[in-house]
Amino acid sequence: MTFEHFSIGVGVALLLLMIPAMCRIVMGPTTMDRIVGANMVGTKTTVLLVIIGVIFGKVDMFIDFALTYALLNFTGAIAAARYLRHKGRRGIVLASTSEESVCERA
Amino acid sequence: MVISFLSALLILAGLVFFLGAGVGILRFPDFFSRMHAAGKGDTLSTLLIIAGFALYQMRDLGDSEASVSAVLVALKMLVIIAFLYIASATSTSALAEAGWEDGNDPVIAPKHENRLAGPPESRTAAADLNRNSTHDSQP
Amino acid sequence: MQKLFATIAVIITGAILLNAVEDFPRFGDPHSPPNSGVSGGSVSSSVHYLQNTYLDTRVPNVVTAVLADYRGYDTLFETAVILTAGIAVFAILRVVRRKDEEESTGSEEKACSGEFSTSDSDGEGRHRVVVGTACRVVVPLAQLFGFYIIAHGHPSPGGGFQGGVVLGTSFILLALAGGLGSALGRLREDMYLRLACLGVFIYAGIGLLSLFFRRNFLDYGALSGLLQTGGEEMARSHGIFGVELGVAMTVTSVMFALFANLSTRGELKGGL
């Protein structure tokens, strides 16, 4: 087994392991949960880009993509956090979240 | 060969931690513990996997022809690692704070509820309102 | 009713699109018309690009050469599209104040345009400390990386659009970390509007230079008369780089302009 095959295996495993995060994006229950899931998927996409580079034998090229993607992912997460924080303080999300926390507590 | 083996070991360790993060984000009961799983497991697994690949790039360092670009690539991977190390922690912090102000409440065992109610001065009025309403609605 | 109509329209569109799939060339077929030209004789332009790019322009990356040289006329207008988007958003959203209000806002912007303002009036100090400290490390590196991408359009996938996005992101990060005022202190509003225009001007201006050497528009080969080194091929390579700089300027400033105007509803105060 060469390292390329191993890399493909790692990539597939990463994709499979992303499924829980995807589930969290779909299930919620709050918007913040979805953003946490999306952030996790984004971080792993950075890794996947490196792996794709290894598989294609062009790591020097894909490493730039990975770095750019990581930067954009970081900016996106911070922006989402800032944006939703304002929303929550204005009391828009509260109605649904209070019900959710009641359910979980009960 | 040893280096390949070591890097494979690092990558597999990363996958294991990522599995932990995945289980955590799926199974933990409230936002903050899920955040905890995602933040820690995700960051560590990413660092380990990329470190594994960086190590693999250095496998034939003695070969003068390939070594310059290989070292460059490995250095770039280290830059990614450093960046993710900062960025992941920061975004986790920002998201957790946003979640707190958004009105997410941690799930707390009933007997500790009063003790661990969180720093009172940072609680927004909205969160307090939320807390009161949940108290009222409980049987 | 509307939904039903929309569904039917979408299904019909999809059916028409899929109708032709049967006649498509095989995926990755080296003999398909786009890859090798029509069997009737004429060579496809892609063959020409792959065979002659390095000879014509001394640029190893075919995509960059096609983008900025062979089809540079398209890219000029794509840059203009980005400028248009920035100007249009500005013209629609920006809230313009009267004279008496302007004075007060001017002083306010001055107040918060210093260093990373880690303490805000509305008690967000803690958040600003963590994100602000991280961004103090990240932003300069991101900007350096942006310049690297712009400069590396020749050998690797990169260039003005991508590098401009990274540079613009760095300014957005600055705004997220220290408040919009701190970012506007570094890239003022009249500055970024001018920079966006200047980018397109640089692009079109480099193209226009070749007119003075009695060559066609955007024929960078004419620049060899100015540069005096390396012949026409190197002149093309340098021309492509100059053009990428112009694109990067426009993209950077328009990205920041969009963020600033959209996140504050044109007030340019407060924001995220």
Next chain:
Amino acid sequence: MSEHLPVIVVLAPLFGAVIVGFFGTRDRHLCFPIALTALALSFVCSIGVVHHVATVGAWDYFVGGWESPHGVGIQLRADGVNSLLLLAIAVVALLALVYSIRQDGEKDAEKSPFFYVLFLLLCVGLFGITITGDAFNVYVLIEITALTSYGLVAIGSSRRSRVAAFQYLVIGTVGASFYLIGVGYLYLAVGSLNMADIRTILAANPEIANSRIIGTALVFILLGVWTKMGLFPLHGWLPNAYSYCPSGSANLMAPLVTKVSVYVMIRILFGVFGLGVITENPGWSDLVVLIAVGSIVAGSVMALTQREIKKMLCCLIVAEVGYMVGGTWLGDAGRWGLTGSMYHILADAMMTSCLFLAAGVFAKQFGATRLEHLSGLFRRSPWAAGAFTLGGLAMIGVPPMCGFFSKFYLIRGAIDSGHWLYIVALLGSSLVNAILFFRIFEIAYFGEVPESSESSEGGCPTRGRHAAWRTAPLLVAAALTLLLGIFNRPVIDLIRGTVVENIDIVSMQE
């Protein structure tokens, strides 16, 4: 420099826009002179292009010097039709620009530089679409045109204009993406983007020309272009967008954007797919003529129900688009329908420009936006009234005006090909136009001057301040409407001589 005229036509407004954006924010009084200089340069260059085309013949220009037979670079091509359209665009844009000096008054003065930037960029898009010989380049320029149009519609401060701009944005984006899908399919089938190159490939390889990919590409390109021009079932955005935007923008967009889309349709049909598309599929072309008839009828009926002047004019645009699409698809042997459509693009640009300028003058100077406001108005402003009358008569199709000749050629083509329904719709729509305009003439010339006219004048502070700047372009537009009709012969000869004959040569080669 004279060998670069085709590209300078496009570049002059681009540089103008950039310079206005750079210096205009500092000194707002620079905007208008810079914009005027840029468009005047375009105007002069387009005269040069028309002269060259009329004396020498079609003019190819290869951007970047990539003179390759198989479309490596981007080719510009000026021929009998599009050089004239370039001239028309330059004229209409100049008139709209002169009209729009300080168009917003003092209210939004801080934003006026950006109005000029968008205005000039819209001109870049229109000039570029007209002169390019590359199918993908058309898409890029359609995007510029569309984005600037959305901005120019939404720049009006009212809430209605923002809503109209949003509708326009959604539908316009769908149209542009349809065009892009079509071009993508086309490239997949032939491997080239150069229009002339695609034409030769399709003519040489009938098995490609008859494949489903090409058919789908044609359908999507046509759908996209029809959406952009507001043909009948796809016209929903048009009346709101053009009537709720500031009159400075409407004067540029209403006469030109739809006409340029019609031109794109004609160029794609005959420069890329070939005339065979129409003549070999009589069933489909009959259907398209039927749609065009529907567009004419719908536009006329909608216009009858409107009481607002600008909205009525917008509905008439829908009908006019029907004329041109129908004329293009007649498929008559004498090609008179096609000639009529091409001539009508120019004529309609002039007529619509004249009418919209007049409507703008009425709205700005007398606050008259609805028919009943016009009562007795024409006696108070005889010059504007005279110009509006000329424009209206041209729209109806009264002989010495340009509208008559385009209808004459369209009907001649329809008789040749036997599309009687189209003739009926054309004549019926002329009748409706006559009803509409004579109703306006009656109200405006013979109606009672309202008692409160003095106070309404007091309510319009802009009256008289820039009245001369607004009336002068209106008079020029009216004069051009008349002149284009009287001297129609050389224009028709140029259109017929260069393009229609070229099409015949190509279709004979097949």
